[in-house]
Every structure is written in C-alpha cells, then in structure tokens.
Amino acid sequence: MKANYLVAVVVVCGAAIWIGSGVFGREADHSAKPAQAEEKVVPRFRVAVVKTRQEMHARQIVLSGRTEADRRVTVTTRANGTVIDLKVRRGSVVKTGDVMAVLSDEAREAMVAQAQARLEQRKAELKARLTLIAQGNLAPLQRPSLEAELRAAEASLAQAQAEFEKNEVRAPIGGIVNSVPIERGQALETGASVADVISLDPMLAVVEVAERQLSGVKLGDKATVRVITGEEVEGRVRFISAAASAQTRTYRIDVEIPNADHGIPDGVTCEVMLALAPVPATQVPRSALTFSSEGRLGVRSVGPDGKVAFNDVTIVQDGPSDVWLSGVPDGARVVVQGQDFVKEGEIVEAVPAETLIKS
Known part of the structure; x- marks a missing residue:
C-alpha cells in the first residue's frame, strides 16, 4: 500500500510540474512577443522625395x-488752294520737312512782294529822316515813330512769307505714307487731310x-x-x-x-x-503638385521623423516640367512619387528619387 501511495504522489507531482511549465511558458512567450513586435515596426509606405532649396527667382510672364506705331500723324493743309503737285503716294518714305504736296498760289506771292516793297520804302524813309534829324532840320522825337514803322513793315513781310509757305504741305515727322486721300487738281480748304504718316x-x-x-x-x-x-x-x-x-x-x-x-x-x-x-520660390517637378482633402493646392513633404506634412503653395511660375512655388519650407523633402497614397501624419519611408529610379 505504501508503494502504491508513493507512486500516486509522484505521478500527481509530475503532472502538476508538466502543466505548470506549459502555463509559465505561454506567459513568457506572450510577454516577449510585444517587445519583438515593437522592434519590427516598419513604415507602411515607401515614397520618393527630392530635397528642395528656396532661392530668389525672377518670375516671367x-x-x-x-x-x-510709335507716332501716327494726319498731315493737313494750312491754307486754301488747289493741289498743283502731289509728291507722295501710299508707301512713300518721307523725312521730317519733306514737301508732300504743293497748293496753288492764291495771290500769296503777290502779298509777299507788296510787303517787301513796303519794307524797302520804310527803310529809305528812315534813312532820309535820320539825316534830317542829324542836320537839325527834323525833330529828334520823330525817330522812335520812324523806327516803329520800319518794324511794322518787317512784321508784315514775315507774315506774308509765312502765308506763302503754306502753299507747300510738309511732313511733320519721318515715316511711311500710309494713305493719300487726295488727287492732283483737287480743291482743298484749310485743315483738309492730305496724307497719313506713321x-x-x-x-x-x-x-x-x-x-x-x-x-x-x-x-x-x-x-x-x-x-x-x-x-x-x-x-x-x-x-x-x-x-x-x-x-x-x-x-x-x-x-x-x-x-x-x-x-x-x-x-x-x-x-x-x-x-x-x-521673389523667394522653390523649384519642384510638376508631378509633386497634389490636392489636400479640402481641395487646397500644395505638396506633401516628409519630416526628419518620417511623418508626412502638407504644405499649401502658390504657383510663382509654371513650366513644362518644373514649377516654381512659394510656401515650401527651405530644405523640405518634397514627395514626388506616392504623394497621392499617403496622408498627413502618416509615417513613411522616404527614399531619394534618384535612388528609386536607379533601382
């Protein structure tokens, strides 16, 4: 009986030890697995990034x-008359002061001759009377009046000559004659259009x-x-x-x-x-542009801790392959591939775009 009792005790103790070892082993395994899991945490997504640099960019629009044409002038007549000579046509090249048309005299030459004769008369009268004044036969007070008459005659001649010069229509600027709306023999009034010069x-x-x-x-x-x-x-x-x-x-x-x-x-x-x-701007590939969940235009970048951030941007200059943006932090790692598959705050693995292309 004692022998059977001892055998039973040994069996019970062995069974208890075997069951206990299984329980403790599972507890040890469970306590070790979280530590191992923490050590094996990996980013959920791999993205390609380029490191950017902010610089002063001369925008171009x-x-x-x-x-x-810099200047455009309509040449007009300054007096009445008939066109007796037309020296230009459409396409003619003229210089400043060139004669473009000649009008009929309309007695203006006769007025010049009359004014010239009156001036010669006043000069002769002044000379003779100055001699009389010098001899004491004429009062010296008459000298200012005689000189005034001479000056009036000179003014009349200048006026007559100015009127006579109106017979010729001259180009006020150099350029090309664009249109000539008149013909030779046509009667014109003062202010009539002769030609357009550009x-x-x-x-x-x-x-x-x-x-x-x-x-x-x-x-x-x-x-x-x-x-x-x-x-x-x-x-x-x-x-x-x-x-x-x-x-x-x-x-x-x-x-x-x-x-x-x-x-x-x-x-x-x-x-x-x-x-x-x-203006300060950053150059990035066009492919980097994306939209936030709210519909804002921007780029996604990856910080030193691997977290994704969204940067609102404004396009400074658009190009066929690259764009210049304002709003990108200096030195930011901008996502150029995979930016549409990640969200703000997500931890990713940032790989240089050159490395990803080579691989």
Whole structure:
C-alpha cells in the first residue's frame, strides 16, 4: 500500500510540474512577443522625395498683345488752294520737312512782294529822316515813330512769307505714307487731310497686365517680343499706365522695340515676355503638385521623423516640367512619387528619387 501511495504522489507531482511549465511558458512567450513586435515596426509606405532649396527667382510672364506705331500723324493743309503737285503716294518714305504736296498760289506771292516793297520804302524813309534829324532840320522825337514803322513793315513781310509757305504741305515727322486721300487738281480748304504718316521706328508692343502682376513691372525692364511673323527682338518697358481699364481692370504697358528696317508692321499680334521682380520660390517637378482633402493646392513633404506634412503653395511660375512655388519650407523633402497614397501624419519611408529610379 505504501508503494502504491508513493507512486500516486509522484505521478500527481509530475503532472502538476508538466502543466505548470506549459502555463509559465505561454506567459513568457506572450510577454516577449510585444517587445519583438515593437522592434519590427516598419513604415507602411515607401515614397520618393527630392530635397528642395528656396532661392530668389525672377518670375516671367507671357502676355499677348499687338504692335503699334510709335507716332501716327494726319498731315493737313494750312491754307486754301488747289493741289498743283502731289509728291507722295501710299508707301512713300518721307523725312521730317519733306514737301508732300504743293497748293496753288492764291495771290500769296503777290502779298509777299507788296510787303517787301513796303519794307524797302520804310527803310529809305528812315534813312532820309535820320539825316534830317542829324542836320537839325527834323525833330529828334520823330525817330522812335520812324523806327516803329520800319518794324511794322518787317512784321508784315514775315507774315506774308509765312502765308506763302503754306502753299507747300510738309511732313511733320519721318515715316511711311500710309494713305493719300487726295488727287492732283483737287480743291482743298484749310485743315483738309492730305496724307497719313506713321513712324515705324521705334515700334511699340502693347500689352495689358493684371493688377496683381503690376507691382513686378518697372520702367526700363527688359522684355522679349515675339511677333507672329516669327521675328524675336529685345525691348524695354517705356510706359506703364497709371489707371486701369474700366472694362478689363488691366493696365496698359508699352514695350519699345527697334525697327530700323521697318520689318515689323503696325497692328500685328505679338507675345511679350516680361521678367518680373525676383521673389523667394522653390523649384519642384510638376508631378509633386497634389490636392489636400479640402481641395487646397500644395505638396506633401516628409519630416526628419518620417511623418508626412502638407504644405499649401502658390504657383510663382509654371513650366513644362518644373514649377516654381512659394510656401515650401527651405530644405523640405518634397514627395514626388506616392504623394497621392499617403496622408498627413502618416509615417513613411522616404527614399531619394534618384535612388528609386536607379533601382
């Protein structure tokens, strides 16, 4: 009986030890697994990033406009008369002071001759009477009156000559004759149109700029003008309107461009590229642009701790492959691949875009 009792005690103790070892082993395993799990935490997503740098960027805007002659004058007559000689036609090139048309005399030459004769008479009278004054035969008080008569005669001759010169219609500016609405033999009154003259050198490129871009344009700024004919020339901003257009709320800007060979015609379409004042901006690939859940335009970046952040941006200048943005922190790692698959606050693995491309 004692032997059986001892065997039973041994069996019970062995069973207890075996059961206890299993329980404690499971508890040890459970306590070790969380530690191992914490050690094996990995980012949930891999994204490609580029490190950016903020710098001063000279913005450039492209505006559509038109060319416009710097000066345009309608040449008119200054006296009545019949056109007896017409020296220009459409397309003629004239210089300042060139005779464009000659009108009939209308007795103006006779008036010059009459004024000339009166002047000679006054000169002779003054000479004779000055001799009498010197001899004491005439009162010296008459001398101022005689000299006044001479001056009046000189003025009358100058007036008659000025009227006579009105027979010739001269070009007030140099340029190209654009139209000639009269014919030889036609009777004209004072102020009648003889021709239109336009000056093509320099030429103006006229554009309209929005008020938000106006502050970046200054007088004397360089500009590149591309004409629809394919010609491209350099110019400078010569005029900036001080008042906005009531219809468009835009401001007129004139860019002066050289046109010595008259190769750029008046009134053709052109593009003007203006370099605006530099502003702090960051260059990133176009693919980096995305929208937040609220619909705001921006880029996603990855911080040193691997967390994703969203940065609201404003486009400074758009390009075919890259864009210049304001609002990106200096030195930020901007996500260029995978930005649409992560959210703000999410921990990711940031891989340089060059490394990802090579792999």
